[in-house]
Amino acid sequence: MRVTVLRSSGVLGLAAGALLAGALTPATAATAPGEGSAYGASAQVSLLPGVLGQGGLTVDTGTLAASSTAGPASASVADVPLRGLVTARAITSAAEHATSTGQVEANASIVDATLPVLAGLTGGTPSASVIAAKCASTASGVTGSSQVVGLDLGQLGTVPVAAAPNTALGLPGIVQVIVNEQIHHDDGSLTVNALHIKLLGGQLTGALGSGDIVLASATCGKATTPPDAPGTPDAPSTPASPNATAAGLGQVSIVPAGAPQTGDGSLATLIEK
Amino acid sequence: MRRNGFRRWAAVLFAIFATALLAGCGADAAAPAAPLTPAPPPATPPVAAPTWVNLPSIGARSSLVPLGLNADRTVQVPPVDQPLQAGWYQYSPPPGQAGPAVILGHIDGNRQKGIFWRLHEMKTGDQVQVGQANGGTLTFTVTKVDQVAKKEFPTDAVYGNTADPELRLITCGGAFDAADRNYLDNIIVYAKLVT
Numbered sequence: 001m002r003v004t005v006l007r008s009s010g011v012l013g014l015a016a017g018a019l020l021a022g023a024l025t026p027a028t029a030a031t032a033p034g035e036g037s038a039y040g041a042s043a044q045v046s047l048l049p050g051v052l053g054q055g056g057l058t059v060d061t062g063t064l065a066a067s068s069t070a071g072p073a074s075a076s077v078a079d080v081p082l083r084g085l086v087t088a089r090a091i092t093s094a095a096e097h098a099t100s101t102g103q104v105e106a107n108a109s110i111v112d113a114t115l116p117v118l119a120g121l122t123g124g125t126p127s128a129s130v131i132a133a134k135c136a137s138t139a140s141g142v143t144g145s146s147q148v149v150g151l152d153l154g155q156l157g158t159v160p161v162a163a164a165p166n167t168a169l170g171l172p173g174i175v176q177v178i179v180n181e182q183i184h185h186d187d188g189s190l191t192v193n194a195l196h197i198k199l200l201g202g203q204l205t206g207a208l209g210s211g212d213i214v215l216a217s218a219t220c221g222k223a224t225t226p227p228d229a230p231g232t233p234d235a236p237s238t239p240a241s242p243n244a245t246a247a248g249l250g251q252v253s254i255v256p257a258g259a260p261q262t263g264d265g266s267l268a269t270l271i272e273k
Numbered sequence: 274m275r276r277n278g279f280r281r282w283a284a285v286l287f288a289i290f291a292t293a294l295l296a297g298c299g300a301d302a303a304a305p306a307a308p309l310t311p312a313p314p315p316a317t318p319p320v321a322a323p324t325w326v327n328l329p330s331i332g333a334r335s336s337l338v339p340l341g342l343n344a345d346r347t348v349q350v351p352p353v354d355q356p357l358q359a360g361w362y363q364y365s366p367p368p369g370q371a372g373p374a375v376i377l378g379h380i381d382g383n384r385q386k387g388i389f390w391r392l393h394e395m396k397t398g399d400q401v402q403v404g405q406a407n408g409g410t411l412t413f414t415v416t417k418v419d420q421v422a423k424k425e426f427p428t429d430a431v432y433g434n435t436a437d438p439e440l441r442l443i444t445c446g447g448a449f450d451a452a453d454r455n456y457l458d459n460i461i462v463y464a465k466l467v468t
Contacts, residue, residue, distance in 0.1 A: 078344075090344065109364075111341055129341055130363055149339065149363050161322065161367070251372025252432040254364040256348035259423035259459050260443050263380040263387060264353045268449030268456070 031189035031221035034099075036106040036135070038218040040065035040075070040091030043082055045117075045199055045211030052084055052116060056209070059083045063217075069097040069104065085117040085213060092254070093218070102224040104142075107134035108194070108216040109254055117213065118197070121175060121206060122154030132253045133180075133194035135220035142220050144192035146180035147253055151195075153177065159195075173204045191219040320370040321405035323361050328442075330399040331391040333378075335359035340377060348377065356382030359389070365432070368403040368440055369411045369466065373432060375441045376403075380456070389444035393420065393460045401440060401464050413440045413464035420446055420458050431461060438466040 031037070041064045047057040061082060067075040074094040093108035109132035119125040128151035135144035144165075151159040156177060157169045163179040170176035181193040194216035199208045327334040340349040340360040351358040359378035366372035379387030401413040421427055431441050440463070447458025 090342070090346075129339060132364070147364075162320070162370075251370075251434045252362075252365045252375070254342060254346075255428060255432045256342060256362075256364075257346040259426035260348050260350055260377050261445065261455065262350050262377055262389070262443065262459075263356075263445040263456055264382045265449040265451070265454060265456065266384040267381040267386060267390075268451075 030187050031185065031219055032187070033137075033222040034097045034102070034104060034224040035069050035189075035221040036095040036097060036104040036137070036219060037066065037068040037070075038093035038095050038106040038108040038133075039063035039067070040077065040093050040108050040110055040217075041082060041086065041088070041213075041215050042217070043085055043211070043213045045085065045209055045213060047085075047117070047199075047209040048207060051120060051208050057083060059085060059211075065091040065093050065108070067093045067095045067106075069095045069106075086113060086115055086215065088113045093216075095218075097224070099224070100226060102137075102139065102226045104137040104220045104223055105134070106136075106218040106220050107132065107253060108218050109133075110194075110216050113215065115197075117208065118153065118156075118175070120208065121171065122152075122156060124154065126151060126153050128159075130253075131194045131216045133192040133216040133218045134253060135190050135192045135218045137190075137220045137223040139223055142188065142190040142222060144182055144190050144218065144220070146192055146194035146216070148179060148194055170198075171206070173200055174207050175199055187221070189219055189221040191217060193217045320367045321407040321409065323368045323374070323376075323403050324406050325404040326359055326376055326442075327402040327404075328392075328395065328399070329402070330396070331394050333388050333391065335378065335388045337361045337376065339363040348375075350377050351379065353379060353382040356380075356385050356387035365441075366438075367405075368413070369405065369409075369438050371435065371438055373435055373439050373441050374403075375431065375443065377443050380444045380446060380460075387444065389442065389460070392442060392444045392462060393418070393446055395442075395462050400467075401442065401462075403440070411438075412467045414467050415462055415464045417463040419461045419463070421461065422447070422458055423456070426459060427461070430463075437468075440464040440466075 043059050043061045045059055049056045065075040065077045067073060076092040078090055088110045089112035091110050095106040097104050112129055113131050114125050114127040116125050128148055130147055130149040132147045148159045149161055159179050165180050165182040167179040168176055176198040178196040181196045183191040193214045197213040199210050201210050323337050325336045335358055338351055338360040340362050343349055348362055351360045356379040359376055362375035365375040368374040378389035380390055381387045395415055395418050397415050399415040403411045442462040444460050445456035446460040447456055449456050
């Protein structure tokens with residue numbers, strides 16, 4: 001199990017204020033009907049000295065492994081400039097607009113993540129085997145959900161696999177962790193952030209710094225009207241794909257490639273036909 | 274204060290996650306001891322993670338380790354040197370939640386019979402029990418047993434959405450291609466929750 005520490009050349013010394021000016025929540029960009037987007041991770045933070053190494057650290061990663069209905073439809077990265085704030089084995093995202101049904105789906109996931117940035121608060125480096133967010137739009141509305149598997153944040157609490165929307169943990173004045181953050185925008189679109197870590201400032205003992213880290217984010221605009229009017233014989237009243245049922249969500253958040261390899265054949269001669 | 278609330282959560286949820294935290298590869302995820310006293314569940318409790326699976330008709334029972342993805346995006350399987358260990362694909366819904374919960378096990382490994390050595394003998398109507406981290410037991414009934422070529426793996430049927438809670442048990446089968454060190458088929462058991 002190879003674990004890649006995600007790092008690259010970061011920019012030191014940017015003013016924290018400048019970072020905070022650019023809000024992470026993608027509320028600024030309108031998401032029109034039929035549009036969707038997702039990204040694996042994003043960090044805009046300014047860490048105090050000693051939180052991760054000797055000096056302070058300022059990071060602005062932009063959106064990593066970003067995908068969109070405007071393209072690319074999917075993205076995947078294994079080497080991400082998160083400066084050791086967060087590590088992961090794989091980060092992927094995908095966004096799709098099915099013009100035949102009008103439905104929009106977007107998802108993002110992170111496999112085998114660790115969060116060294118929180119280690120000082122949680123008494124050990126927190127890890128999660130899965131951090132995933134997804135959303136889907138159908139004629140009946142826009143829905144979203146998150147999955148965070150195995151994340152223990154020590155004194156901050158343990159994160160449920162399927163947390164209720166906008167479940168918040170944290171230490172006042174230091175850090176707030178929002179699980180399954182769901183932001184409904186004025187244009188009817190929905191953003192789901194599986195994990196949103198807000199560093200709240202540097203005044204209190206135990207402070208980490210300031211800024212935002214978002215892990216696994218998906219945004220879906222409203223569904224579009226299918227080109228075929230209802231009643232037209234061509235109109236797919238029942239979606240052909242089982243992944244487009246009532247809720248419009250993929251219940252399996254990541255569909256694996258290929259077929260499982262479950263056996264080494266060491267007894268194969270006994271069962272060969 | 275909030276922290277008390279978090280501790281209550283932690284107590285309830287520790288059992289659920291103990292298995293996941295042990296995960297790695299080959300960790301023995303035998304049922305963790307129930308910690309502390311039960312606290313009131315959250316308003317909308319998530320479906321508990323699965324901890325064991327029992328297939329009485331073929332005499333197979335195993336704890337479950339969580340399985341993720343390999344770097345090539347194929348599904349992880351339990352360590353092949355522990356062929357009696359089954360696992361739950363953690364990107365699938367937990368058993369008991371709407372959707373296809375996927376459980377994988379080896380047919381063989383390390384010159385021993387695997388947990389799903391006899392999976393192909395399962396019959397429609399057979400029962401499958403799944404234990405949950407909250408102490409619950411779910412019963413599923415087999416609706417279909419399939420043997421399919423790996424190169425025609427029925428991704429939609431296995432991983433596609435379902436209206437109700439379902440289960441997929443998967444192992445290898447068919448002829449073994451010694452050159453590729455690979456079984457040519459998969460055995461797939463489909464089951465649905467008994468309500």
